[in-house]
Amino acid sequence: MAKFDFSKRDSFGTKFGVIAAAAGSAVGLGNIWRFPYVAGENGGGAFLLVYLLFIIAIGIPVMLSEFTIGRSAQRNVFGSFKRLAPGTYWYLIGLLGVVAAFIILSFYSTVASWTLEYIYKAAADSFSGKTAQELTHMFVGFKSATFRPIIWQIVFMGLTAWIVLSGVKRGIEKYAKILMPVLLLLILVLDIRAVTLDDAGKGLEFLFQPNFAKLNTSSVLAALGQAFFSLSIGMGTLITYGSYINKRENLASTAISVSAADTIIAILAGVAIFPAVFAFGIEPEAGPDLIFRTLPAIFQKLPGGYFFSLLFFILLGVAALTSSISVLEVVVAYFSEELGISRKPATIVAAIGITALGTLSTMSWGALDHISLFGNKIFDMLDFAASNILLPIGGLFIVIFLGWFFGRERIRKELSSEGLFKVNLLQVFMLIVKFLAPIAIALVFLNGIGLLNF
Numbered sequence: 001m002a003k004f005d006f007s008k009r010d011s012f013g014t015k016f017g018v019i020a021a022a023a024g025s026a027v028g029l030g031n032i033w034r035f036p037y038v039a040g041e042n043g044g045g046a047f048l049l050v051y052l053l054f055i056i057a058i059g060i061p062v063m064l065s066e067f068t069i070g071r072s073a074q075r076n077v078f079g080s081f082k083r084l085a086p087g088t089y090w091y092l093i094g095l096l097g098v099v100a101a102f103i104i105l106s107f108y109s110t111v112a113s114w115t116l117e118y119i120y121k122a123a124a125d126s127f128s129g130k131t132a133q134e135l136t137h138m139f140v141g142f143k144s145a146t147f148r149p150i151i152w153q154i155v156f157m158g159l160t161a162w163i164v165l166s167g168v169k170r171g172i173e174k175y176a177k178i179l180m181p182v183l184l185l186l187i188l189v190l191d192i193r194a195v196t197l198d199d200a201g202k203g204l205e206f207l208f209q210p211n212f213a214k215l216n217t218s219s220v221l222a223a224l225g226q227a228f229f230s231l232s233i234g235m236g237t238l239i240t241y242g243s244y245i246n247k248r249e250n251l252a253s254t255a256i257s258v259s260a261a262d263t264i265i266a267i268l269a270g271v272a273i274f275p276a277v278f279a280f281g282i283e284p285e286a287g288p289d290l291i292f293r294t295l296p297a298i299f300q301k302l303p304g305g306y307f308f309s310l311l312f313f314i315l316l317g318v319a320a321l322t323s324s325i326s327v328l329e330v331v332v333a334y335f336s337e338e339l340g341i342s343r344k345p346a347t348i349v350a351a352i353g354i355t356a357l358g359t360l361s362t363m364s365w366g367a368l369d370h371i372s373l374f375g376n377k378i379f380d381m382l383d384f385a386a387s388n389i390l391l392p393i394g395g396l397f398i399v400i401f402l403g404w405f406f407g408r409e410r411i412r413k414e415l416s417s418e419g420l421f422k423v424n425l426l427q428v429f430m431l432i433v434k435f436l437a438p439i440a441i442a443l444v445f446l447n448g449i450g451l452l453n454f
């Protein structure tokens, strides 16, 4: 097998390109599909507060740690640890990341397949004149069928593989720059419609008024898992992307911009969804179905609803695509740089493997819904294992690696781009990566899975 030629490694072109690509990874189904329903299941306002706290205290530092590791090593997630810590077992964190990537993309592509069906339905004007109940029927009927969702899933994985194949930067960087701002604009339009619905207050109250009685240890773990999932951290996506960032970019400001964009879009998605949830009599605990039932209902009430719903689902699909590309890239970069498989077969093999696991996740809404563990179907198991277990564990070891192994001076060198920037608050960052973040992640995690009880 041919060895990878590291002198030919790709990189991002511009500063805005870096932010758009990293934000393209972060902003996706996690913000628009997952955030509202997880917040809904966990009581709303108090969940949001805990979530925000985790973004600031843990999410941003983990993201910055990943960028630092990746850019310093200039390698895929596995190779980064091997290069920075030769002769140790740290590369196992890299392997964990590759496994997490497999699992995440398998269930992510299930939801992406729903999005593609909804683009099709929107184009065929299938929502108009339907009541909230009829829209629910329509969704449930579709997702529990076998062939249709799987076909869409194959289409989606094919698209993802195709972009990764044809070189990430030219594709993603270019499209992300245009599509991300359009997505933001469209969500704002939905927000305006949502907050002017009758009874919008109830929805906003649900999202913004903290009711701590509804918070328990598993919802705190859910908030941590959501923060990791939404920021694309804990599995080396941003180590991989970080390795493509130019040595002269300011990593700290990049991490802050990307996290801010991600968080704002999640909140705006919540503002679009919850008023509609209450106005149309849907339960906020409706789970993964939530947006597919509420959004078509809001579109009905919008002048130009046909146009907006079509545009919205297209953009949602694109947001999903720019995220799924970043997940597949983790596996492909590993296959090609470490195993010497060239990019094309590496991409094809990875995509086929992920799709195979993914069909089980898709069928768990229909033909396979009897298979469950602790009351969770395959889809939920994969999501829980990745988001609430693998990502926090990955994040935990990433900050421990940076704080305790990589060390302060190498961090200063990387964050200052070898003296180009002044590094503010290094002291605070060190405190967070050495103590605060590891302790917080460990406590929330052990508590959430029930190994520790407060």
Ligand code: PHE
Pocket (backbone or CB within 6 Å): 025, 026, 027, 028, 029, 030, 031, 104, 228, 229, 230, 231, 232, 233, 235, 237, 323, 324, 326, 327
């Ligand atoms: N952050 C992406 C989203 O919100 C999902 C993702 C998770 C991407 C983990 C990469 C790694 O949709």
